[in-house]
Amino acid sequence: MHINVLVREADVPIDNISKEPWAGVDHGVYLLLKKGIIPGYTYGDFDSITEEERRFIDEKLDINPVESEKDDTDLEIALLDLTGRGYTSIDVYGATGGRLDHLLGNTQMLLHEKLADVKIRIIDAHNVVELLAHGRHEVSKDKKMKYVSFLPMYDGTVLTLEQFKYPLMGTKLSLGSTLTISNEFTGERGSVETSEPILMIQSID
Template identity: 60%
Template sequence: MHINVLVREMPEKLEPVFRETENERWAGVDHGVFLLLKAGITPAYTFGDFDSITEFERRYIKEQLDINPVPKEKDDTDLALCLTDLVAKGYDSIHVYGATGGRMDHTLANVHLLMHEALKKVKIKILDHQNVIRLLPSGNHTVSRQSGMKYVSFVPLNDQTELSLAGFLYDLADEPLEFGTTLTISNEFIEDSGEVATSHDILMIQSKD
């Protein structure tokens, strides 16, 4: 099952995203709930403590939905609660919008959620107008070029990650990558898809200038 998640407003306009995902299910996190309702989309699920909305937005939401805010003081972020709950509900494909930009601690924490033990086996993508971020667990993968994205980078999360690439401008064969390396930044597909084999979990980021 697939679902989209909206966390917060994005620098780019959201209307094209809503058109592309017409008839798909959405979940809203905090301010994302208001943005979805404003766009005429009723979220199937709502999450968050709703500390980032105005009183006007709170009234707007309550006129259309019953929400159950979680306490502001909690151990997990609103997005972490959202994703773990959606996975528990059986969703195995999740696209997250509005999780990047703004505060850097939030952005890094949201990307690190892809490595959460309860989430790493699920196909979760973090998307914005310039990037598509996903985790490739250890093993073999056929990956596809994301429409509109020119570059593809691989960011190791462990020392001595052995990475093999086929179908890219710069292919590799069992290349040992150290944590913090920039060797695998700004590669490119030469076809619509490529083959990736990694000995450890690795981040794949497709992007454009």
Template identity: 45%
Template structure:
């Protein structure tokens, strides 16, 4: 089961809230207000709601139940939203509006992708914006479909050692050991409708991008 999380309105893919009207949505903080204003009623909303006014918060509360948290808490609003999505049984979570702002929050979002509690359950979490799609891949085999919206594909090692093989890519690899800090696997491309990724050791962040 798939759900979209909206955190804000930065760097959203063009027409997102018009093309995804039938999807399941979760509003994270200001994202709940943006969804309702777009005519989308989220399944639920979470956060401390410190990014909206009291009038805007009342507007949201008239339409859905919200789950407010104190602003002095141990997790970010995004972390709380993803945790509740997993608790509600969602296995694929697409996060929008989480890039283009504070770098500390963005780095925290990347850490959530690698959270063992989620990777062990094979929860797929993607950070998506107008130019990029970021996903964590653990040891295993994957078939990657070509997507003209995100032409370039990079694999960034987050553990050492990481050993990766790529087939049907512009630059194929066979059991290549990647060191932390390596840029060998930056800006690759698929040359077929799908490609094979085999990670025999380690973990990577897969970043799909366009110029």
């Protein structure tokens, strides 16, 4: 099952996917409702909305805010809950802008052991971020994106790339190396084999 998640203002239009299932996180709940989209699930402490926005939400939905002082971020709570409900494909919008700690935390969160079997993509106007688990993958080129980069999360990751402009064959990667930045697909699909989980980022420029 697939679902979309809106965290905050997204820099990509979501109207064309408004008929798909949606969940809202904090301010994302208000933004969805303003677009006429009723989220199936809502999450957050709602500390990023105004009193006027809260009244607007309350007119449309019954929400149960979590405590603002908690161990997990609102997005992590959302992803874990949705995974527990059986969703195996989740696209997240509005998770890359604003605070840098949230951006880095959101990408590292893809390594959470309870999210390992879920296809999660973090999407904005310029990038599509996805974690590839260890093993072999046949990946597809996003038609809007020109470049594809691979960022190892573990030192010594061994990577093989086929059907890419710059192929690799069993190459060991070091953390901090830029070897696998700004590659390109040679066709519509490519083959990736990695010994450890690795981030795949498709970008416009």
